[in-house]
Amino acid sequence: MTNALPVIARRLVPMLIALALDAWMFSFAPVHAIGPSWMLLLLAALACFWVLWQPAGMRRDDFLPALAVLLSGLGVMLVARLSPHLAQRQLVWLLVSLVLAISAGPFFSTIRRLAAVKYIWVILSLIFFGLLVLFGREVNGAKLWIVLGPVRYEPVEIIKLCIVFFLAAYLSETGDVIAMTRPWSIRENAKYLGPLLLGWLPALIILILQHDIGMAALLLAVFASMLYAATRRIDLVLGGLCVFALCAWFALHHYGYVQTRVSVWLHPFADPLGRGYQSAQAYFSLAAGGLFGTGYRLGHPEFIPNVANDYVYAAFSEEFGALGGLVLLWLFGVLAFRMFAVAVAQPDLFAKLLALGMGATLAFQTVVITGGVVGLFPLTGITLPFVSYGGSSLLANFLLVALVWAISARPMTWSRESSASSS
C-alpha cells in the first residue's frame, strides 16, 4: 500500500505530540517520583500501539486518544507532586487502563451489533451494585469500594458507562415514539418512559442511598442530555429539572450530610477548622494561585485533605493559576466537543446517542467537580477525568474514550467503496 506511511504518520502525530508534552511536563517532576524509565517507555509504546492498531481503510478521530494520554500525563505530573507514592500506583493503573482500552478495541469496533441488547446493561450494573453490597468496604463514610487483595475498585465508574449503554440502546429504539407522544397523555408517556425509568432509577436511588451525590447528579445530567437529544422534548427535561429541584429541596431538609455540604458551600469560612476545613483550604489554595499561579511545586496544595482526588483542580489552579485552570477547562471542552462531533457524524441513532452520552458523561463530570472546587455550587466528591488520582476513574474514562474513538471510524475518502455504514 503506497499510502501506508502517510496513514501511519497521520495516526501517530497527535499521540506523539501528546507524549512529547507529557515528557516535557514529567521533566519538572520531583526526582524519582515518576518512573522507572522502562515503565514510561512501555506506557509510551502502548499509547503508540493503541493508535496504530486500528482497522485498515478507516479513519478515526486520533485526537481523542491523544487528548486522553495528554490529560492523564498531566494528572501523573500533578499526583507525583502531591504524593510520589500515589503517582507510582497511578502509573500502574495507567498501564492497566491502556492494556484494557487496547484489548477492548475489537469489541468496541463492532459495538453497533449491541444496539438491540438493552437490559443486559441494567443487569450488569445491578450485578456491580450487588458486588458492592457483598464485598464493599466503607471509605470516608460511603460504601463505594470493592476490595480484592491489593486492588481497590470503585464500580460506580463502570456502572456509569453501563447506564449510558442502556440509555442509548433504549432511546435509539423508542426515542422517536416518545418524541411523538403528546406531553399530556399520561398513559402513552408511561408506556415508553416507564421502562426507561425502571432501568435508570435503581442506579440513581442506590447512589443517593450511598451518599454519592456527585455521581447521582452526573447520571441525571447525562440522562437529561440523552433524553433530550433522542426525543427533542424540552418538557421532559424541564420536568426532570423540577423533580431534581424537589429532591434537592427534600434532601436539604432531611439529610444532615446534604445540609452540611450546602452550608459549607454558602459559608466556607464559618467553621474553617471543622466542617469547612477542606473547603477553606481549597479557597486558600486558589487565592494563593492568583492569575499566573505559584509555579509547579512552589505552591502548598498539600494542606487540602484528599487533594489528589476531589481537589486536584484546586492544586492545579494554585500552581498554574487561573490561566492554567482555563487552559485545562478548554482542553476538556475540546475533548467533549470532538465527541459531540463524532455523535453528529453518526448515521445511526444508537451510535449517535452512545457517542453523545459518553461525551456528556465526560463533560458534565468535569463541570460537576471543577464547578464544585471553585465554589459555583456545592462540592460533590467525584474525580476530574484523567487528572485526579484514582484507578477506577482512569480505567473507565480510558474505556470511554476508546469507545467513542472506535465509533468515530469512517471510511477513508480514497477508499470510499470499501465500507458503508456497518449497522
Place this chain on the structure above:
Amino acid sequence: MTDRAILRIRVVLVLALLAIAGRQLYVQLIAAPTISAVPTNPRRHLADAGRGRILASDGTPLAQTVSGVRVYSMHGAAAQLIGYDSVRYGTSGIEDAYNAALEPATRSGDPFAQWQALVDAFQGKPASVHGADVITTISPTITRVLAEQLSRYPRGAGVVLDARTGAVLAMVSQPTFDPNTIDTTFAKTVLLKQSPLLNRAIDGEYPPGSTFKILTASAAIDSGTFTPQSHFYDPGYLHIGSFTLHDNEGEATGSQTLTGAFALSSNVDFARVGMKLGVDTFYEYLHRFDVGASLDFQLPATVSHIPDPKDLSDGELAQLAFGQGALTVSPLQMALIAAAVANGGKEPRPYVVRDVLRDGVHVGTVTPSTLAIPITADTAAAVTKMMVAVVKFGTGTTAALPGVTVAGKTGTATNPLGRPHSWFVCFAPADAPRVVVAVVVENAGYGATVAAPIARAVLASALKVVR
C-alpha cells in the same frame, strides 16, 4: 433533529464552562486578597518560612525566621524601629517598610513578581524561595547602651547618627515591647496609654526647648546679623507687649556674648536674637534646615510642626527662637540639625537600611547623600565652638567625656503635660565629628540632669564603635 439537540447541549456545556471560568477568575483574582487574609490560612506562616533577615551593620541578625518562628535578637531594644511581623497583626517598622523585599517573591501575591519567577524558571534560574536580606546601619552595641539608659525612665527616645553619612546607628523608644511575643501581647499593648508601639524617635512630637537654639544661633551667625561675640544683657525676664518671659534653665545670665548666652542657655537673649532676625529670616533658616518639610526617611516619620508665619506675633517668634511655642519636632529632626553643624554645614539624608541582598546580589545599595546645605562651613565651625562651650562651662557639663571634646546643647522644654521634657543634643569629637546623639526624656526635668548623662554614656560607647 437529534443533531440540532446535540448542538444545543453543546451550548449548555459552553455556558457551564464559562460560568466556572468566571467564578474561578473571581475567586483567584478579586476575592483572593480577602481569602488569603483569613487568619487560619496556613500559607501566612509559610510565607514567614522564607522571609529574609534583617541584619545589623555588623551582620548580626536582628530579625530572622528560625523553624517558622520570627526571632528578634534585640527583644525590646529598637523594637519600634525593627518592627514586628505577626500573622495576626501584620507588620511594623522595617518589617513593614521592607516587607516586599523580605517576602519571597513567589508568595507576595504580586503578579509582576510571579511573572518574574515564571521568566526565571524558563531561563533555568533557581526559584527564589527566600526573601531578600535587609542590611541596616544599626549597631547592636550602641542600641543596647541607649536602650539600657532610657529604660530607667518611663518615657523617652534617642537617636544616634553617623555624623558624616546620616546613617542611623541606634534608635530607641521607651516604653517598649518584645516583638517576639507580639502575637499574644498585642491586644494588651495597643491599649496602653504609654503607647509602647509608637516610635517616639521619629513619630514623637516634642517642643525642642533650648536645643533649638542650635538652629537659632546658626541663623544668627549665618545671616550675618550676629557674631559669637555680639553682646547681650539678660536681667532674667523680658517684656514683649503684654507678655513676660522668664529664663527657666539658668538664672538671669546678666551681661554675656552670644556664646555665653548660648552656653548658659539664656531665653531672654535668644528671644532678642529671634526678634532681631525677624520672621522672614528665621523661617528661611527653618526651611534651609528642612524643618517642617516631610522628612525623606525610609520609614514614615512625622513632619515637624511649625506655626504659620503669616500671623505670628513678636512674642510667638521670640518663643520659637528658644524652641517653645507652637513648635514640635522629633528627636530625629534635632539629630539632623546637629548633624548639619557637625558636618560643616551639610545636613546628611538619614537612612537606616543601607542595602538589600537578594540571592547574594546587592539590589538596594544606598549611597549617603546630602539633604540640604543650610549654613556655611564657617557658620558651622562657629556654632560648634559655641556648643563646645556648653559642655565645657555651660549648662551641659554633665555630658563631658575625658579625652574627647563634646559639642552639645541642653534643652528643658516646658509642656502642658507635666514637668519639662529633658533634652540633650550633641556630637563628638568636636574637631572631627563622628557621632551625633539626640535624647529626650519626657517630663524628667532639666536637660543637664537627665538627658545629658544619657547622651554622655551613649557617646562613650558609640565613639568606641564608630571609627
